[in-house]
Amino acid sequence: MEQGGIYVKKLLSVLFISLLVFSLAACGGTNQETAGEAETSSKYPEKPITIVAPSGAGGGWDLTARAIAKVVGETKLVDQNITVENKPGGGGAVFLAEYATQDTKNPYKLFVSSPPILINHSKKEGNSPFGYQDTTPLAQLTKDYGAIVVNADSPFTDLNSLLEAIKNDPTKITAAGGSSPGSMDHLVAILPSFKFGVDPKQVKYVSYDGGGEAIAALLGGNADFIATDASAVGEYVKAGKVRVLAVSSTERLSGDLADVPTFKEAGVDADFTIWRGLFGPKEMSEAELAFWQGKLDELSTNETWLQELQANGWESEYKNAADFKVFLEKQDEVITELLTALDMQK
Known part of the structure; x- marks a missing residue:
């Protein structure tokens, strides 16, 4: 009986040691797998990267995306090739709908955006169900301002004369921009009129896919004025093709637009900053x-x-990334307040 008890104790000891060894092996395997995953993540990026400009060529998104790709390539900041792809439609809403549903885990496709990613999500008409919350904000990189631009031979020589004409008969003046109604260019276009006492809903606005197309419409006589990015009109000013009536900055700009008054200098108590940033897919890994x-x-x-x-x-x-996300939360509140004032909020 005693020998049987000793045998049972030995058997239990062997089983215990076997279980212990198995557990340690399993833990080791888990650690190895985790290390393997970390090693895989640390190899990012392993193939070319695309930066999408959700607009046509020539606008602020397109220029920003190409500037990032150009500098990153020239400085060898990233080893992989970076290409730019234009995907116009709905002031960025068409692309974002595709991106937020099909590329949530694709770290090889990034995109440039600005206030429209907030506006499209908060406006009443043409509302987008997707917003910055469906992405990973990576960084804000620049800021720009809006510009009210007319053809060089336009009868409007200053902002006040344009606003008086709109106030007298809004149906006779056509505004244009490179984004959809209710989006950034539209807000910049109607903001001076709104502050001038005109019902913004009465201002005729025609949308185009990108600032380049809007400028082409202006030069072709299909619009009386356009609202676009101040940075996008310098070459047209130098060529004598357009006249900038005012910019939405708080202070005068430098360079080609140094002589252009701000909205406030032109008698309109308003300003509007156009920030631009880079975004990634919602489910980016910590390593990416x-x-x-x-x-x-x-x-x-x-x-x-x-x-x-x-x-x-x-x-x-x-x-x-962290500061940009906080900034977007605050900007979202500002945009909603502006749209509410214009009766355009969702």
């Missing part, structure tokens, strides 16, 4: 987010990038 955080931090102070900003007439305004 950390990669871009580091690279964009470097880009923001890179001399080649700062020269590119100056060449395009942009101002540097850098916010990292």
Whole structure:
């Protein structure tokens, strides 16, 4: 009986040791798998990257996306090739609907955006069910301003004369912009009229896919004035093709638009800042987010990038991923208040 008891104790000991060894092996395997996953994530990026401009060529998104790709390529900040793809439609809403449903885990497709990502989600007409919450904000990179632009031979020589004409008969004046009704260009176009005492809903607005098409419409006589990015009109000003009546900045700009008054100088108590930033898919891994955080931090102070900003007439305004997200939350409130004032909120 005693020998049987000893045998049972030995058997239990063997079983215990076997279980212990198995458990340790399993833990080791888990650690190895985790290490393997981390190693895989750390290899990002392993193939070319696309930056999407959700508009046609020539507008602020397109120029910003191409500037990022150009500088990152020239400075070898990222080893992989970066290409730019234009996907116009709905002031960015068409692309975002596709991106937020089909590319949620694709870290090889990033995109540039600005206030329309907030406006499209908050406006009443043509509302987008998707917003910045369906992405991973990576960084704010620049800020720009809106501009009210007329053809060089336009009878309107200043903002006040244009606003008086709109007030006298809104049906005779056509505004245009490179984004859909209720979006950024539209808000910039009607903001002076609204502050001038005109019902913004009476102002005729025609939308085009991108600032380049809007400028073409102006030059072709299909619009009396356009609202577009201040940085996008410099070359047309130098060529003598257009006249900028006012810009939405709080202070006068430099360069080609140095002589252009601000809205406030022109008698309109308003201003509007057009920030631009880079976004990634909603389900980016921590390693992928950390990669871009580091690279964009470097880009923001890179001399080649700062020269590119100056060449395009942009101002540097850098916010990292965390600060950018907080900023977007506050901007969302501001946009909603503006749309509410215009009776255009959802």
